[in-house]
């Protein structure tokens with residue numbers, strides 16, 4: 222990764238009072254600017270502790286943390302935190318305030334004028350696709366998914382360059398979660414933050430992250446890399462185990478039909494096919510946006526070995542099981 | 552029943568009984584005044600330490616202890632105890648010994664409820680509040696207190712109502728208040744039954760009005776709770 226580090230941890234350790242073994246042990250980690258980094262690992266391995274040390278909700282017992290080029294102890298903790306959005310699993314919306322006031326909580330701390338706050342709330346509502354009618358409700362009057370969005374809106378309110386998220390989606394159901402994932406990616410495409418997201422869910426990490434860090438017990442790093450690197454070349458047995466049995470399928474989830482259709486080496490319309498073979502009605506259809514994993518499933522489910530690729534209802538080519546297998550070849 | 556009502560009405564509806572330094576108006580005012588002063592002092596003594604200790608998560612045993620001492624403490628005994636001290640310090644009879652007893656009575660509910668309410672703030676709320684950059688005092692004032700407001704106000708209401716009801720005891724040590732009617736009535740149960748009744752009814756009414764008013768404020772300040780699902 223060539224981009225500059227937004228956050229770096231240098232030999233950072235945390236030993237909680239009264240415990241002998243460190244929760245995080247000499248952790249060295251670089252978090253590149255403008256990327257989404259996922260911190261994954263088994264329960265109790267120190268993910269939350271690592272996150273909370275970055276915004277100083279927990280003080281490291283040793284080591285140094287640099288945030289945007291400054292030692293993170295150079296500012297007062299509460300000032301540091303106003304520049305770092307923080308989203309927790311339980312969301313923690315203030316139940317005694319309306320959604321609007323929850324979203325403006327940081328802005329009030331920063332003493333923004335009411336006009337400016339109002340304008341910012343409108344921007345955030347738009348950015349996160351929130352229904353403006355929800356603004357005057359109390360958090361208890363929202364669904365879990367809506368609360369989650371408000372939690373993210375609150376964290377992003379002051380436009381902080383960094384966003385820390387601790388298992389933000391574990392309390393919502395899988396359908397909503399998928400939806401929130403694509404929303405987060407859309408938000409990221411528009412505002413480009415440095416995002417650290419803690420999760421148990423390897424698929425969530427693969428879907429969202431530019432970089433994945435696999436942590437093991439005691440807050441040590443097993444491997445850091447892109448999802449593709451991890452899935453293709455797990456560095457240790459621990460990582461292999463953690464990524465699960467379906468590494469190949471998960472890698473297919475990272476690429477779309479369009480990406481392999483476009484590669485010149487893979488002709489989309491094999492020459493030896495007759496025109497009527499090009500579009501037999503019993504072939505399943507996929508689009509250029511379909512992830513390969515889903516395309517493979519579509520093909521297998523149709524009982525064939527290939528599918529038609531369509532764009533705007535027009536057939537633009539074929540994709541076969543061989544094409545897909547090739548995609549995994551180094 | 553009718554005779555009792557007539558006695559009461561007869562006394563209350565006589566304009567002369569309202570006037571003068573021993574009239575209903577003056578005694579009711581004095582009654583309210585000492586209750587008010589005692590409530591303010593009790594709040595000033597109990598509220599801040601309860602808030603700070605609960606925020607820091609310190610001394611949970613102390614908070615239970617204070618509640619229990621409060622329940623065991625007879626106000627009459629406190630007055631008796633404070634009386635000689637007050638006299639020897641030159642504060643005299645009446646107002647101050649009574650006030651001290653009322654303050655002692657008022658402290659436990661305020662302390663205990665404030666402590667319990669604030670200490671029970673959900674951990675996620677505190678985490679979120681600190682996480683978005685609130686200082687400790689801001690976490691207390693913007694999150695913990697508003698969130699615990701209903702419990703805190705309930706404690707305040709219990710204190711205020713008990714103080715109003717108990718302020719009547721001041722009459723025993725020479726403080727002219729609504730309790731004075733009860734004392735006068737008890738001294739001559741047959742001839743001054745109207746005074747006894749008037750005292751009892753007015754004390755009860757005043758306690759109920761205070762209860763009602765604080766309840767209204769409570770409903771106003773904690774409206775969000777009624778929308779909890």
Ligand SMILES: Nc1ncnc2c1ncn2[C@@H]1O[C@H](COP(=O)(O)OP(=O)(O)OP(=O)(O)O)[C@@H](O)[C@H]1O
Nearest residue numbers: 237238240244263264265266267268269270271421
């Ligand atoms: N305040 C604390 N006091 C003492 N020990 C703690 C404290 N917080 C965390 N720990 C310990 O530190 C270790 C790491 O905890 P941490 O919460 O960082 O794990 P995690 O990776 O976030 O786990 P999970 O996936 O279950 O959330 C655990 O062994 C935990 O028991």
Ligand SMILES: [Mg+2]
Nearest residue numbers: 268269270387
């Ligand atoms: Mg955790």
